[in-house]
Amino acid sequence: MLTRVKIDNNKMIRANIVSVVLLMHAIVGFPFHARGLSMTYYMMNCPFAEQIVKNSVNNALRADPTLAAGLIRMLFHDCFIEGCDASILLDSTKDNTAEKDSPANLSLRGYEIIDDAKEKIEDRCPGVVSCADIIAMAARDAVFWAGGPYYDIPKGRFDGKRSKIEDTRNLPSPFLNASELIQTFGQRGFTPQDIVALSGAHTLGVARCSSFKARLTVPDSSMDSTFANTLSKTCSAGDNAEQPFDATRNDFDNAYFNALQRKSGVLFSDQTLFNTPRTRNLVNGYALNQARFFFDFQQAMRKMSNLDVKLGSQGEIRQNCRIIN
Template sequence: MAVIAALLITLSIFSLIPLGNALSLNYYDKTCPDAESIVTNAVKKEVMKDRTIPAALLRMHFHDCFIRGCDASVLLNSVGKNTAEKDGPPNGSLHAFYVIDNAKQALESQCPGTVSCADILALAARDAVALSGGPTWDVPKGRKDGRTSKASETAQLPSPTFNISQLQQSFSQRGLSLDDLVALTGGHTLGFSHCSSFQSRIHNFNSTNDIDPSMHPSFAAKLKSICPIHNKVKNAGTTMDPSSTTFDNTHYKLILQRKTLFASDQALLTSPKTKDLVYKFASSQEAFSKAFAKSMIKMSSITGGQEVRKNCKVVN
């Protein structure tokens, strides 16, 4: 999730509401029947070399869908005077773009101009979760790729500093419910966070407290040693949870223990409905997996593109 907090939405809300009718499970059955297996093989090959890739692909897909819908605008390179989404402040740590490029190259050799980069990213995010021990699901396909990518729009991404009302507003503007919010937050079970995303919680939190009172004191002390107030270590940070390469329900247990990095995650305990869901998912891996798959299908069905790119980095 992004580092910049902003609720200004410059896009029409209509374009960000799931349009399930535009997508179908058998979209490529005749035009590129091996599309899914080609993507899966490309992801699997790279995950075997680098266990941080699943978290990167899942985050990339989330950051893509929350701006202009799932249109692969996050994959576009900056051109001329236009700074693209991938170079916006919240996306500076995104990586593994080459995994999508490799899959696209393999697909272009077999089914030229057929499979969109947006569909590749949606499939890769699903495969990333499954390869990490999480659930799998059938991905509706038929997304188109967008032609616009602006770094300034990344300010619309939900921030790790958001409170529950800000989170609810951000998700509801994209047709996503509180159930979706809590389920998708579980994606934080994978990956790593830099100090900048939680620094404000462990140093000079407010005029009364040095650390965020919602954070467990021993956990805060540990984070202070990793991220001192005058941190000089580039890329310093820590994993989102101890099992950061395994997709499980540990993150919800950490929320209940007050041992999460992001204020936005801890904020899930400040609303009765979201608090109940945290308890539910913390106690049942099965319930979480089922809810996560359902919410991922819903989020990834927010459409918004216009073409099928030949190269995911540039418009046609």
């Protein structure tokens, strides 16, 4: 199992060494053939697929490292609605408003990376690799590129034929408390540990003022006063002003959990994980042990990327990720 090691960071080295050990203990028990998916799905009919996706991701992130957060968020916003079926990629038509045009999805980024990978794959092996698989692989590669753990995922997802704006109402709100998050994610099979680990993806990227300004209207004892002033200053530039989730916005690490311990979580749905006894120990554990966070995160991401996948006649292999065949 591969991990990305930053040789100038002793903490990262130790974390990744421990992560490898943990993974080797767990790898035997992981279901490689999950619901008809397979780790070797493209070995015979498109053996270069994963390398092509990796190249597209790496080239894009070298030019703009902030896109790593976009690719991870894209996977979540795709999978949590109708399952991991690339419905988030479909464009709206005159008769249908698609998921991507929902207010919750207007800030999604990285579509051009998926398009680039798909175009190059179609040149080599047309009609074989699904857009849904490309999203899952691209998110995985973005995590690794940013310094996080590498994890393999089974392939074989088919692309869905439905994408409706009304379905996005099921996306979790940034205003949910821990109990509401546990209930919402629990309905999709995720544990509190999965929730906290997946929230750690906020070690990358930013939040817009519109998603946290409500916390600034009344005194909030769960927020550090100096940090509250920082958020207020950010919002003085308007609802679209951006605030990094932690001090290392382009590095995949455990700084996000350290921020929660300091009462410096940007979103209410972030800080509630530390404020709530049921999830606080998980936050503290990940803040103390980055290797443990990496291990639990990749397990949760595998679960996310296998959510309600479509197989065979349930879907199709799109020629263009933005339109149904």
